[in-house]
């Protein structure tokens with residue numbers, strides 16, 4: 567089975583409280599972003615004594631055994647001891663540690679594909695339960711549709727927001743920012759206007775009402791993030807923001823026929839397309 571794990575964008579992100587488990591409570595909207603990896607999951611060929619993961623594309627830090635696709639397999643194997651060995655191939659294209667959730671998407675798509683290939687008959691709730699154990703934002707990728715996310719970013723409420731077809735530019739300047747470190751720089755606080763209410767207004771108002779708490783805390787150490795955002799606004803973005811804990815920054819261009827091609831330094835990774 568061949569799947570295409572897509573990235574995500576955070577539209578608004580508020581860190582509202584520190585939880586007793588050490589994690590933080592969030593208020594954010596997740597949007598699927600069609601910047602994808604490719605992941606193939608097959609039953610292992612006869613004679614293969616274990617589950618394998620072949621990796622191509624962008625190098626992923628760490629041993630293949632720590633890859634979230636392998637962890638997804640092991641999580642299922644613990645509950646389904648008869649699970650046959652799998653042969654997986656991940657072609658990595660989404661930048662790693664960019665606030666785009668690429669690793670989490672691979673994990674969630676691996677869970678779904680393994681459940682399909684080996685006919686485990688898992689419900690959406692069961693798949694989300696497994697995904698939550700692999701990472702806070704993994705569970706979003708099981709249903710993979712725009713939603714308001716609360717608690718650790720793994721409890722979802724529907725939201726009526728249709729941005730499909732909106733031209734979008736995502737710019738990754740290559741800074742790897744640790745998610746744990748980024749959270750450590752924030753003093754939790756509820757937003758003055760709830761995200762649901764702010765996003766219910768026209769996109770032209772979002773610049774003043776919808777923000778990502780990580781932007782202010784990362785700004786002193788990483789001034790390039792504000793520079794990219796300013797360039798996206800100068801190019802006509804109706805809304806621009808950091809995604810997640812960075813360092814990818816995106817701009818939305820709802821009035822344009824296509825996303826503008828801007829000149830960025832050659833070592834930046836850039837995605838242009840429609841949501």
Ligand SMILES: C[C@@](CO)(OP(=O)(O)O)[C@H](O)COP(=O)(O)OP(=O)(O)OC[C@H]1O[C@@H](n2ccc(N)nc2=O)[C@H](O)[C@@H]1O
Pocket residue numbers: 576588589590591592594664665666667670700701702703704717718719745746749809810811812
């Ligand atoms: C910040 C967000 C926003 O969407 O996105 P990214 O920037 O990573 O894409 C996510 O909450 C990231 O989710 P994810 O990357 O799955 O986090 P995990 O691997 O579970 O956790 C990494 C570390 O981040 C911190 N963490 C994560 C989520 C959360 N709600 N509170 C936290 O405090 C914890 O210190 C944890 O040890």
Ligand SMILES: Nc1ncnc2c1ncn2[C@@H]1O[C@H](COP(=O)(O)OP(=O)(O)O)[C@@H](O)[C@H]1O
Pocket residue numbers: 626627628632633634635656658661662663664665666667668669670671672673745810812
């Ligand atoms: N399949 C995978 N793709 C990307 N990163 C992975 C994968 N498996 C494990 N990781 C680890 O997850 C971390 C990055 O996660 P990722 O989802 O790309 O970033 P972010 O949380 O910023 O959105 C890295 O430390 C990387 O080593």
